[in-house]
Amino acid sequence: MMRNDPIKHVFIWPAVLVVLAISIFPLIYSFTTSFLSYRLIPPIPPRVVWFGNYATLLQEPRFWNAIFTTTLIAFIAVGLQYVIGFGVALALNARVPGERLFRVALLLPMLLAPVAVALVARMIFNPTMGPLNQFLSMFGLSNLPFLTNGHWALACIIAVEIWQWTPFVILMMLAGLQTLPEDVYEAAELENASAWQQFWGITFPMMLPISAAVVFIRLIESYKIMDTVFVMTGGGPGVDTETLTLFAYQEGFKKFNLGYTSALSFLFLIAITIIGVTYLALLRPHLEKRR
Amino acid sequence: MSGQGLTGLSSWSRRLVAAGVFAWCLITAFPLYWVVVTAFKTPPGVVGGPTYIPFVDFTPTLQPFIDLYQGIRGEFFRTFLNSTIVGLSAAAIATAVGAMAAYALVRFEFKVRFGAGLIFFLLALGGYLLFNNSLGFTRAQALLLAFPIALAAAILANRLPLPGPVLGNEDILFWFVSQRMFPPIVTAFALYLLYSEIGRLGFQLIDSYVGLTLCYVAFSLPIVVWLMRDFFEAIPIEVEEAAMVDNVPSWRIFLGIVVPMSMNGLLATFMITLAFVWNEFLFALFLTNSRWQTLPILVAGQNSQRGDEWWAISAAALVAIIPMMIMAGLLSRMMRSGLLLGAIK
Numbered sequence: 001m002m003r004n005d006p007i008k009h010v011f012i013w014p015a016v017l018v019v020l021a022i023s024i025f026p027l028i029y030s031f032t033t034s035f036l037s038y039r040l041i042p043p044i045p046p047r048v049v050w051f052g053n054y055a056t057l058l059q060e061p062r063f064w065n066a067i068f069t070t071t072l073i074a075f076i077a078v079g080l081q082y083v084i085g086f087g088v089a090l091a092l093n094a095r096v097p098g099e100r101l102f103r104v105a106l107l108l109p110m111l112l113a114p115v116a117v118a119l120v121a122r123m124i125f126n127p128t129m130g131p132l133n134q135f136l137s138m139f140g141l142s143n144l145p146f147l148t149n150g151h152w153a154l155a156c157i158i159a160v161e162i163w164q165w166t167p168f169v170i171l172m173m174l175a176g177l178q179t180l181p182e183d184v185y186e187a188a189e190l191e192n193a194s195a196w197q198q199f200w201g202i203t204f205p206m207m208l209p210i211s212a213a214v215v216f217i218r219l220i221e222s223y224k225i226m227d228t229v230f231v232m233t234g235g236g237p238g239v240d241t242e243t244l245t246l247f248a249y250q251e252g253f254k255k256f257n258l259g260y261t262s263a264l265s266f267l268f269l270i271a272i273t274i275i276g277v278t279y280l281a282l283l284r285p286h287l288e289k290r291r
Numbered sequence: 292m293s294g295q296g297l298t299g300l301s302s303w304s305r306r307l308v309a310a311g312v313f314a315w316c317l318i319t320a321f322p323l324y325w326v327v328v329t330a331f332k333t334p335p336g337v338v339g340g341p342t343y344i345p346f347v348d349f350t351p352t353l354q355p356f357i358d359l360y361q362g363i364r365g366e367f368f369r370t371f372l373n374s375t376i377v378g379l380s381a382a383a384i385a386t387a388v389g390a391m392a393a394y395a396l397v398r399f400e401f402k403v404r405f406g407a408g409l410i411f412f413l414l415a416l417g418g419y420l421l422f423n424n425s426l427g428f429t430r431a432q433a434l435l436l437a438f439p440i441a442l443a444a445a446i447l448a449n450r451l452p453l454p455g456p457v458l459g460n461e462d463i464l465f466w467f468v469s470q471r472m473f474p475p476i477v478t479a480f481a482l483y484l485l486y487s488e489i490g491r492l493g494f495q496l497i498d499s500y501v502g503l504t505l506c507y508v509a510f511s512l513p514i515v516v517w518l519m520r521d522f523f524e525a526i527p528i529e530v531e532e533a534a535m536v537d538n539v540p541s542w543r544i545f546l547g548i549v550v551p552m553s554m555n556g557l558l559a560t561f562m563i564t565l566a567f568v569w570n571e572f573l574f575a576l577f578l579t580n581s582r583w584q585t586l587p588i589l590v591a592g593q594n595s596q597r598g599d600e601w602w603a604i605s606a607a608a609l610v611a612i613i614p615m616m617i618m619a620g621l622l623s624r625m626m627r628s629g630l631l632l633g634a635i636k
Contacts, residue, residue: 004400007541011395014388015467015512020442022509023470026481028416029434033484084315091312094305102316107623109319111615113570115587116608120322123329123601129337131325163318224474227572231591245476245573252480253577265477272474 034263040256053263063264065239066247067271072154073243074222077161082215084162085169090203092170093177110167118231121160122147125232150240153233157241160228165221169214176210177203212283219279223272244268326612329605330355337601355606367589371610374569374586377500381507382565386557388508389515390523392467394545396460396516397523398531403463406453411445431488464520471513475573482506483577498579506574511564518563522556523549559625562618569615586611 034053038046057063092102109117124130125146133142147153180203188198226245229235235242235250242250248268252261328344329337331351342348359367395401418437422428428436486496496502526549534544550557572587579585590611593604 003398003535003541005541008395008399008401010542011391011399011545012401012463015392015516018388018505018509019467019470019512020438022482022506023473023478024415025434025438026478026485027473028412028419029430029485030477030481032416032420033481088312088315091308094308102312105316105319108323108616108619111566111570111619111622112612113572113587113590113615115570115572115591116326116611117322119590119593119604119608120326123604124322124325129601131343163322166315167319220472224476226476227587227591230572245474248476248480249576252483258484261480265474265480268474269477272472276472 030262030265033259034266036259038257038259040258046259049259053260054267057260057263057267062239062242062247063267066242066244069154069241070223070225070243073158073161073225074219077158077165078215078218078222080158080162081166081169081218082211085166085214086173086207086211088166089170089173089177090199092174106167106170108167109164110171112164114164114227115231117160117164118228121156121163121228122232125156147233148237150237153237153241157225157229157232160232161222161225164228165218168218172210172214173207176207180206209287212287216276216279220272220276223275244271326605326609329601330609332602332605334600334602355602356610358603359606359610367607367610370584370586370589373583377503377507377583377585378565378568381504381511381568382561384504385508385511385515385564386519386561389512390519390550390553390557390560391545392512393516393519394523394549396464397520401460401463402449403458404449404451404453405455405458407445407449408458409455410448411441414441414444429488429491431485431492434485434488464516467516468513470510475510478510479573479577482574486578496578498581498583500583503575503578503583503585506578507568507571510571510574511567514567515560515564518560519553519556522553522560526552555625559622562622566615566618 033046035048035050036046037044037049037052088106092106124132127133127143127146127148130146132146133144136142136144145152146156184202184206185198188202193201224245225243226249229241229243229246230249233241235246244264245268248261248264251257251264328342331345331353332342332349333352333354345351415437418440419433422433422436423430426433483497486502489496496505530548530552531544534548539547570587571585572591575585575588576591579588590607593600593607
């Protein structure tokens with residue numbers, strides 16, 4: 001039941017005003033700046049260039065490299081997070097022994113500061129003094145260039161992302177699994193469906209809406225990745241691990257190229273929107289069919 | 292609830308699954324263990340190669356923590372205090388303001404005409420450009436003038452029978468939540484520009500308590516509104532209806548009945564928001580430089596200051612993550628009571 005009482009405005013306006021002030025205000029400001037050529041160092045007075053910043057950016061190989069790197073990190077990390085997270089959630093839901101203990105431990109990583117996590121990762125991946133290297137040298141692999149080789153560095157960043165955010169997937173999937181009706185499984189049991197058949201025939205389709213939401217949230221969040229990369233590699237070696245946010249940070253805060261950075265952040269926003277809309281459009285028929 | 296995914300498995304494969312989960316648990320726990328032991332090592336103890344067990348492999352020392360407290364590598368104590376103050380106040384304000392909005396979206400009916408929203412946007416953008424380019428105001432002045440005008444015009448326009456769709460509560464909720472989809476760099480950079488423009492008017496927002504807290508409140512609101520809406524929806528409406536029959540005003544219904552009934556939800560939302568603010572890096576990096584620097588910035592700085600002094604890095608990282616470890620314990624307790632079920636419906 002909905003009531004109508006003038007006091008409703010008192011309830012909602014504080015939140016609306018804060019969001020308008022802190023996120024819509026700057027958005028309009030930055031939107032207009034993106035059409036200017038505007039530098040603070042060296043100081044150049046603003047000059048209208050219309051789509052000049054956007055055109056320069058689209059021709060910039062470093063920009064495309066950042067997009068490629070970010071996409072690679074996001075897709076691989078989220079894919080693996082989903083597979084591992086779903087697996088662990090299934091196991092926990094089936095009450096494997098020691099399940100209670102696991103729950104606390106499994107929740108931890110996602111609550112820790114990514115910056116701190118990245119520092120710890122730097123220690124562990126250190127080729128001469130890190131424990132990982134010592135472990136691998138038992139198999140005859142030693143002094144692997146974990147953070148100094150482009151491909152390895154990317155792999156390390158993805159590993160850290162998986163480490164930190166799989167708990168989120170576990171948490172959400174576990175909550176979803178607990179809402180599944182039991183009688184369907186009892187019926188399947190009567191028909192002697194194997195565990196594998198039950199999973200593909202019942203669990204997976206019924207979990208599809210939640211899975212879609214979880215993957216969506218993680219994908220959007222992964223595209224914003226910055227802290228981990230900032231601390232682990234700083235975008236290096238070269239620009240091999242430079243993500244979009246880091247690229248914008250370098251342009252905005254090292255060169256104070258304001259118009260250019262604003263244009264960049266708007267392209268980023270457009271890219272995120274396209275990915276989001278495409279993802280939802282691709283998934284929609286599946287979700288509606290199963291419901 | 293019985294095991295659903297694994298009911299048909301033999302005991303052998305059950306053991307395999309348990310081993311898999313255990314392996315993941317080890318992977319989760321090892322880095323944490325590694326910070327803890329490294330934080331108690333002496334410099335030679337770190338450089339000599341990896342060691343694992345205190346008192347057996349190496350002799351633990353408290354020196355890294357003493358250095359930290361004495362501020363040898365950055366003003367750690369004050370930064371910790373900053374993070375605590377900003378985190379607690381931003382989380383408290385965001386939870387309060389967000390809960391109010393969420394309650395309004397659950398219990399009251401809102402109608403916003405799409406045309407009014409469009410008018411707001413066009414007037415804000417156009418007014419800003421007009422004031423700035425033609426009338427010669429500074430950017431901040433132009434923005435501060437254009438927005439109230441646009442807002443007032445939009446509120447008035449909402450009463451007129453404008454053509455076009457009418458947006459309801461669901462759409463407003465979506466608008467709130469969609470703020471979370473923006474890459475923060477878009478807003479962080481623009482916010483930095485805006486704050487520095489306002490700073491030129493004489494009101495300092497960069498590197499200030501107000502500026503940072505305001506920004507964190509705004510960016511926590513989507514999560515708070517999203518989570519709290521589910522809690523409020525789960526509350527049976529009969530109690531509120533009974534109170535309404537007795538003519539209790541709405542704000543007393545909210546404060547006296549709804550808030551106490553959803554205390555668990557408010558607490559959990561507060562903790563989740565606190566975790567978000569505590570760990571936040573990008574906005575702090577843009578909006579602070581010395582006085583109001585927060586913990587993540589200082590921790591990230593340990594990286595490059597004097598090369599890899601791992602014992603010190605570990606101690607700093609440990610101090611930054613211990614409060615969150617305690618929170619994880621508290622949250623996992625609430626999790627068992629089905630707290631998060633509502634959030635994903």
